Amino acid sequence: MILLKLISWQYVRKHLLRTALTVAGIVIGVAVFVGMHTANQSVLFAFNQTINQIAGATQIQITAGEPGFDEEILEKVQGVPGVRVAVPVIEATAATNLPGQGNLLVLGVDMTGDRSLRSYDLEGADDDVIDDPLIFLAQPDSLIVTRRFAEANNLRINSSIPMDTMAGRVRFTVRGIMKDSGLASAFGGNLAIMDIYAAQKMFGRGRKFDRVDVGVQEAESVPEVQARIEKALGEGFAVEPPSSRGQQFENTAQIYTLASAITSLFALFIGMFIIYNTFAIAVTQRRGEIGILRALGATRGQIRTLFLGESAVLGLLGSAAGVLAGIGIARVMAGYIGNLLGEVYGIAQRAGELSLNPRLLGFAMLIGALTSVAAALLPARTAAATDPVKALHKGGAELITERENRMRRLAALISITGAILCLWFSQHRILFYAGYMLAVIAALLMTPTFSLWISKLFRPFLKAFRPVEGTLAADSLIQAPRRTSGTVAALMLSLALVVSLSGLARASYGSITQWMNIALNPDLFVSTSESITARSFVFPAEIGDDLKKLDGIDVVQMVRSVRVLVPSRKGGGSVPVMLVGADIDRIAERARLPVIAGDANTMYQVAGAGNGVVVSDNFALLHGYRLGDGIEIPSPSGVLRLPVTGIVIDYSDQQGSILMSRRLFSEKWNDSSVNVFRIYLKPGASDTAVRQAILDRFGSERRLFVFTNRELRDYVLKLTDQWFGLTYVQIAVAVLVAILGIVNSLTVSITDRRRELGVIQAVGGLRKQIRHTIWMEAAAIGVLGLILGLALGAAQLYYTLEIAERDLAGLRLNYEYPVGMALALLPVILSAAFLAALGPAESAVRGSLVEALEYE
C-alpha cells in the first residue's frame, strides 16, 4: 500500500494524460458492455413487467400460440376442479393515431369476472363504471385508459378516441381513468381496457380468445390444478404460469441478445489491449525506477503487487466511469432496441425507463477491474523479472528480445496449426469455436512481428515521401514495437469485427434480396397493419373473394402466419417459430423457393394436401431437422405430427418458418383468418390504380394497408438496416480505440524521442517538420492496424458467416469480402489517427529545446 502511495501515485500525478487514456480503455469496454446489456435488459424487463402487471393475481395462463382458441375452451377450464376463476383475455397492440403516442396495448376483458384477478383502480366516482359491469358492457365503445395516457392526450371522461378496427375506424369513449399504479403502469402507461367482445370485433378475432387467465382456489396447489387443466384440454395448449411468457420473448429475441453480447464482449477485450499497451509501456519506461526499488530491497512479489495494485485501482476507477457512461448509452439505445425488436419479431414492448440491475452493474465493475488486472499481468511479470543491474543501465529496454520473438512466433505457429486442424473437424461445435479462438490468438501473437515487417516495408516509401520526417516516423515504429503493438492489436481486433459485421450485413442483404426476388414477387400485399410483422389484427377470409372481384387482379393468395412453439431437435426444449398457413402448392406455382432438400415437384403437393410441411432452411439448420423428420406442432385440436417433405430457402422469420397447407391450418386451429393477401395483377394493370381501387372498396369499412412490391421490399431492407445498426456501434468503437490507442502510443513515443526531436530542431528542423513526423507516425500506426485488421477481418468474416449459419440465424451466406467498407475505413482511420496526433504533435513542438537535448 505504501508503495502504491509513494511510487504509483507519484507516477500517476506526473503522467495524468496517460493515466486518463488507460482508464479510458476500460471506460469504453465497460460502457459498451453495460450500455448494451442494460438496454437489452430494460426492454426485456419492460416486457416482463407488463406481463406481471397485466397478470395481476393470475396464477395460470392458457394459450395456444398466437391464433388463440375457441370460446368453449373457457367453459372447459371453468369446469376444472380447483379453478376459482377463469377469465378470457384478448391482448393486442394498436396504433393510437395520436401524435407522439405510438402503440397502445389494448386488453380485452370480461368485466364480470375479471376484477377478481385484476384491480382496476379507478379515480373518484368512476368506480361506478365497473361496479356495475353492465354499464360498461351495455356500451361497446367503452374504454378505460390510464391517468398518464389521459393527461398526455388531454382526455377526460366521455372524451372520444378514434381507433382503426377491423370494422373500420371506430370512436371509443373514455368511461374510466385508472390511477397510475399496478395495472395502469403496464406498457409504460399506454394501456387501454375494453370489453372482450368489443376487442374480438376490433381485432377481427371472430369467436376466439387469445388467452384464459386462471386463479386457483386457496386450498388447491397451483401445479396440481395446472396438471388437471392440461389433462382436461389435451395436447396443443400451453398451461403455464404468467412468467413463462417472458421466457418466450427472450427465446424469440435471443439472436439479437447473442449478437449484442458478442459486440459488447469484444469491446471489453479491445479495452484490455489498450490497458495492456499502457502497462507494457509503463514497465519499459519505469525500468530505472524498478531497478532502484529492487536495489533497495523490494522483492519480485512486491514489484508485481505494485503493478497489479495500480491496475486494479485504475480498473475500478475506469469501471465506475464506464458504468455511468454505459447508463447514458443504454438510455439512448433502449428505445432503438425496443423498436427494433418490436418490428423484427412483431412483439410489442415499451421500455419506458431503464432497468438498472445492480448485479449487472456490480458484475461490470468486477469484470472491468479483472480485465484491467488481466491486462497488467504480463507487464507486471516482466517488471518483477527485471534484473536490477540491467535496469539501472539506460537503453536497450524497449526492444523485444529475440528469444521473446521466437517464443511468440512459435506459439503463433502452434495456434494457427491448431486453428487449421480444427477447421477439418469443424462439424464439432466445440472444435469450431476453439479454432476460431486459436486463429484470433495467432493473429494477436503475430501482431508485433507483422508490425515490424510492415514498418520495415514502409520505411523506403516514407523516406521517399519525406526524407527526414518519414524516415524518423518509420524508425520510431521499428525501434519500439512494444510501444505500438498493443495499439495495433486493439485496432486490428476492432477493425476485424467491423469487417466481419459488414461482410455479414452485405451477405445478408445479398441473400435477402435474392430471396425477395423469388418469394416476394406479388405486385401488391394487403396487410392489417402498417408494420407487416405485427399480427394483432387479422382479416376474415371472405375479403379474399371480394378482392378477386376487383378489376386488374389476377390471383389472390391468402397467408396466415402465427408464432408457435415446436420442439428443438438440437438444443432440446421448445422454440418459437413462424407457422405459415397458405395455399402453398399454388404459391409455389408463382414463387419457387430454392430447394435445399426434397423433390421440388412433389413436396408442395404433399404439403398442400396436408400430409407434411415444408420448412425453411434456417429452421432446419437452427433446430436440427432433416428431410423426413417428423415435427410436432401443438394446435388447439391436439398436437399435429407431420413429416418434413421439403427444405427450402425462406427468410420470413429469423427463427425459421414452417409452411403448412392453409386448409389443414384452418381445420386444426379453427381459424380461417388471414394476415396478408398476396396479389398478382393481370398483365397491363397498374399497381397504383389497383391499390387505389382496394382502398376505395375497403378503406372506409376495414383497417387495411396496401403495399406495392417496391414498398414491401424497402420495408424489409429497412428492417435489415436497423438490424445491422450494430455495425455502426462497432465502427464508433473502432474509431475511439484508434484515437485512444494512437494518442497513448504517440504520447509515449514523444517522451521517448524527446531528445531526438530536440536534436532535429537544434539542427534546423522547423515546427511543422516535427509535426509532420508525429502525424506520419500516427498515420503509420493507423495503416498498420488497418492492414492487419482488414486481413484478420477476412478470417473473422469466414467464422462469422459460419456462426450465423450454425448458431445464430441458420442462413447460408456467400463469402464476399466487403471491399467498399474496407476502402471506407481507410479515410476514417486516417482521420482518427490525424485527430489523435494533433495533441501529441503540439506538445512535441512546445517543450523546451534545452531540456529536450539534456533529456535522458
Next chain:
Amino acid sequence: MIDLSQVRKEFEGKRRVVALDTVDLSIAKGEMVSIVGASGSGKSTMLNLIGGLDRPSSGEIRIEGVALGSLPDDELTRLRRDKIGFIFQFFNLLPTLTSLENVSLPLHLRGWPRKQIDARARELLDLVGLSHRLEHQPDELSGGERQRVAIARALSVYPPVLLADEPTGNLDSKTGVEILNLIHDLHGRLGATVLIVTHDPNVAASCERNITIRDGRIQADVRREALRR
C-alpha cells in the same frame, strides 16, 4: 559576429536561479574561443542562448547583426540552421540513421535536392576522415568516430558559427586530442567562429581566447597566442 548585451537568464522554479547575470560579450568573426567554468557557472546556458536554443530573460543577443530576441520560433530555427553548427558532448546522433543519413539530416530539413545532399554529406564525412563508415549506424562506431559524424553534421552548410559543448567530455584523452585537432584544423581551413564550452584546461589552452565564467558572470576574458600541438 556574436554580440551579447546585458544578457540575463533566470530560471523560475520553487526558487529563482540566475544562470547568467547581465553579461556583455563580443566575439569577432573567425575567433576560436573557449568558455570555462565550474559546473552550474552558466557556461552551457550562455552557449544555448547564443545558439538560439533558449531565449534570454532580458538583454540582447546578435548573430551577424541579427537580434535573436525579436525572431519568431521558426525564424530562429532558420537562423540556427543557416548560421550555426552544434557539436554536443553526447554526440546526439539519431541512433537509427547511418552516418551518411545523420549528416544529411540538416540538408534534408533545408529541402536541398537529394543528389546535392548526397554529394555534400560524402564530402563532409571525407573531411572528418570517415569516408569508410558511410553506412554505419552510431552503435557500430567508436566514440571518436561518432563525434566526427556529429562534427560533419554541424558543418553541413559550412556555417559561420560553430558551437561545441564539451566536445571531448565523453571521449578518452587520446580520442579527445584527435577531435580537438580536427576542430582546429577545420577552424583553420573554413574560417568559422568557434565557441567551445569545456572543463578541460588543455582544450581551453588550445584556443585563442579564453573566457572564464563564475556564478553567471564573466570573471576573466584572456586572449592568447593559439597553442597548436
